Amino acid sequence: MIDFEALKLEVLVSTTSRTTSAQHGTAPAHGALAVLLLAISAFVIVTTEFIIVGLLPGIARDFGLSIANAGRLVTLFAFTVMLFGPVLTGLVSHVDRKKLFVALLFLFAFSNALVAMASNVWILALGRVLPALALPVFWGTSSETAAQLAGPARSGKAVSNVYMGIAAAMVFGIPVGTLVGNAVGWRGTFWILAALSLAMAVLLLFVMPVLQKPARLELAHQMRILRNPVFLANLVLSVFVFTAMFTSYTYLADLLERVAHIPRHAVGWWLMGFGVVGLAGNWIGGHMVGKDPLRATFIAALVLAVGMAASTLLIGNAFMLVIALGVWGLANTALYPICQVRVMRAAAHSQALAGTLNVSMANAGIGLGAIIGGLTINKLGVADIGYVAAAIAVVAVLVVPLIARMGGERAY
CATH class of the missing domain: 1.20.1250.20 (MFS general substrate transporter like domains)
Known part of the structure; x- marks a missing residue:
């Protein structure tokens, strides 16, 4: 990005x-x-x-x-x-x-x-x-x-x-x-x-x-990018990706405290570790997205689904939980630059507006993710939140080949 x-x-x-x-x-x-x-x-x-x-x-x-x-x-x-x-x-x-x-x-x-x-x-x-x-x-x-x-x-x-x-x-x-x-x-x-x-x-x-x-x-000229169905489909994909990310990430601190039984004073250090791994994810995402943003989205969203589901499945084993969180953290942060570049490249012009629209759609996903995560906690409990988030990430993975076909690109 x-x-x-x-x-x-x-x-x-x-x-x-x-x-x-x-x-x-x-x-x-x-x-x-x-x-x-x-x-x-x-x-x-x-x-x-x-x-x-x-x-x-x-x-x-x-x-x-x-x-x-x-x-x-x-x-x-x-x-x-x-x-x-x-x-x-x-x-x-x-x-x-x-x-x-x-x-x-x-x-x-x-x-x-x-x-x-x-x-x-x-x-x-x-x-x-x-x-x-x-x-x-x-x-x-x-x-x-x-x-x-x-x-x-x-x-x-x-x-x-x-x-x-x-x-x-x-x-x-x-x-x-x-x-x-x-x-x-x-x-x-x-x-x-x-x-x-x-x-x-x-x-x-x-x-x-x-x-x-x-x-x-002239805003009217810039808004013409909204007539491009491939561009609009890429915005929708960003909504799915960020919804998946924040369905679970919004409540990660609560998950660690209440389900993994991490002491309250230590939760911040666990989140710090998640963030350190995320630095590598940001670097990986920046390199992955260069040649094929859709393919990079496909791979990162799939890894995200695996990491979030594994974090829920392995939450009783501290060592395995660290590994699962590492996988999740890599994919989570990699998707920030991947989604931004993917949407901006889908715009034939007005890429600054395209980037701003992607930020808006990402925030739509963040908001939806917080809502879905909250509903999951109320209905199923915080322990199952990773499975729901992973399911949404799988939907994002399935959307990628549809967009690839719309743009005449290789379907993954």
């Missing part, structure tokens, strides 16, 4: 970055520092979305909720991103980037503080909706801005740095948040996120140079 984004942005950067540097005196060192701050901001922002997965048991206990009802906070965030992400990104695409990022980070600081102070579940829900509105805007504009800051010679590395912040949040945000939550409570975790968001806003305010204002894009 990182290399593909860098290639996509190279033409844009070559026509804008020299003008920006000349007009605004953007020093390379200043631009590099701003890119670093954007990468750290990406980590904080994406961690804000996913950190709640590791904190659900504590939140459920404090508010007297079942774990399934607490899981609806994940659904709320994801569905907000899905519904408003592309529209909001399009509406602010022409706004001055410095003002935009500073405002977004102030909003994250406020919303995380609101969650930390929440006296009831409704305030908590509001504190989750606000950052969900801002997250897709940051995601949709940060890589382009990083490339603009760095200049054409360094654009690829700059985009890679921002995506490293996003990948690090996906891999380490949940386990680190869980460990911090065990030490200072889930409210303390959100206070830390609020402080980090505020710090990034202030630093960007003083460090980030003023860039050339982006041109207003």
Whole structure:
């Protein structure tokens, strides 16, 4: 995903970055520092979305909720991103980037503080909706801005740095948040996120140079990609993949605590191990997707199904559970870059919009997964959640050859 984004942005950067540097005196060192701050901001922002997965048991206990009802906070965030992400990104695409990022980070600081102070579940829900509105805007504009800051010679590395912040949040945000939550409570975790968001806003305010204002894009032309049935089918495939992933991943901390009987203080370390394996998965996914994104999706989704089912089947044996979680973690994280590249390559044009739409559909899957996982817990119990998630992953596997035939490609 990182290399593909860098290639996509190279033409844009070559026509804008020299003008920006000349007009605004953007020093390379200043631009590099701003890119670093954007990468750290990406980590904080994406961690804000996913950190709640590791904190659900504590939140459920404090508010007297079942774990399934607490899981609806994940659904709320994801569905907000899905519904408003592309529209909001399009509406602010022409706004001055410095003002935009500073405002977004102030909003994250406020919303995380609101969650930390929440006296009831409704305030908590509001504190989750606000950052969900801002997250897709940051995601949709940060890589382009990083490339603009760095200049054409360094654009690829700059985009890679921002995506490293996003990948690090996906891999380490949940386990680190869980460990911090065990030490200072889930409210303390959100206070830390609020402080980090505020710090990034202030630093960007003083460090980030003023860039050339982006041109207003014609959204109607970009939306023509929605007339392509193969592109739409790839979006549907992303929904299936992320539904499978988050049917079980949303409740992994609860599964480890209640079924595997991992001590509460040790759950974060287990999630950390899952994340470390995920780093390798992210690397594998990036290499798998280069030649054939559909084939990469087929293989990774199949491995995901095996890993999730095995984690449930072998949960009574700690050694075998570690192996099963490792298989699950590899496939889980590999599917992030695989799905992003697959959808963007399915678009003949407007790949930035295609990427944003994929993020929206991924969040639709995240929300559906949290709902299905909650229903599974209520009806069957948390111990069976891996089987249900694996079944959905198998559906995703079966969808791949159908899409391949639609596009005249090899069916697997």
